[in-house]
Amino acid sequence: MLPPAPPGVVPYIAGYSEEALLNPRIVRHLFFPGVAYADETPHDRDSFGMLWVRPTLLPRRRRGEPRLREVHPYRQRRAMANMMCQVCTRPPEDLDAPLLFLMRDTGGPVKEGERTASPPVCVPCAGISIQLCHALRRGHYVAARVEHAPAWGVAGLVYDPDTFTPHPGKELERVEYGTERALWTVAARAVVALYGVTPVDLEEEFAHLGTDRLEGEFARVAGLVGAGR
Ligand SMILES: [Zn+2]
Structure with a gap:
């Protein structure tokens, strides 16, 4: 058939x-606990405020x-x-x-x-x-x-607030929008439910x-x- x-x-x-993905410098966000780009622009975040990787x-x-x-x-x-x-x-x-x-x-x-x-x-x-x-x-x-x-969240790299590096040994983790972990995440995929x-x-x-x-x-x-x- x-x-x-x-x-x-x-x-x-x-x-x-x-x-390849671009590699912008990651810094602490100025206004809340979480990650940001040193040269961040509004295009780097989605409508939920999530920071995204910069692909070419x-x-x-x-x-x-x-x-x-x-x-x-x-x-x-x-x-x-x-x-x-x-x-x-x-x-x-x-x-x-x-x-x-x-x-x-x-x-x-x-x-x-x-x-x-x-x-x-x-x-x-x-x-x-x-x-x-x-x-x-x-x-x-x-x-x-x-x-x-509906949009649920993302899959991305989650940064450790203490070491300021991505969680070791893991690739992309799923993170729900609106959670505390979302602030520490650089998103690489959109995830729906x-x-x-x-x-x-x-x-x-x-x-x-x-x-x-x-x-x-x-x-x-x-x-x-x-x-x-
Ligand atoms: Zn098709």
Whole structure:
């Protein structure tokens, strides 16, 4: 039922070899206990006041080689904020309709209230992802439609107030907005909570779209590769 995925599709949120993070100097915030940048500007914080990493932003032709295991912080955040498909950037067709989330199966279906840093996908891109992404291959993913996915917090580096260095041995920690730890965090991913969760059988979704439509959609997504999004 599922046509073969076009090869070489690079998800919108993927990182590239030339897109290193900038390294601004971290200082104590002047007005509250927490971290700030020495040369901080209003663009460094989100609407919740959270400090964010500074990624480089390059046009597609200058980004270098795709790094499919890496996530670009700005593109991930943008996809999450607009609930765009994380592969092809298509916005939701109907803002009131439940969104499709596709995740690696880490032990059962998507749970009510579960939190994720993985933005939604459209059905055709789910069909591409489960063919091209080794971590999501058949039998290793879970999918659900979700009615509400409000901002919950971030995944980021949490600084120790005493040593003023990031917590050792940990990569990105999940931190809820409005908590004390949020003040000590430099965010690298937006995290949402999933509510109104209904498990989805993707095979049924593919069957519903039909092979012709899926082939057309796959061609559309393949055409975006190298289009300099
Ligand atoms: Zn898509």
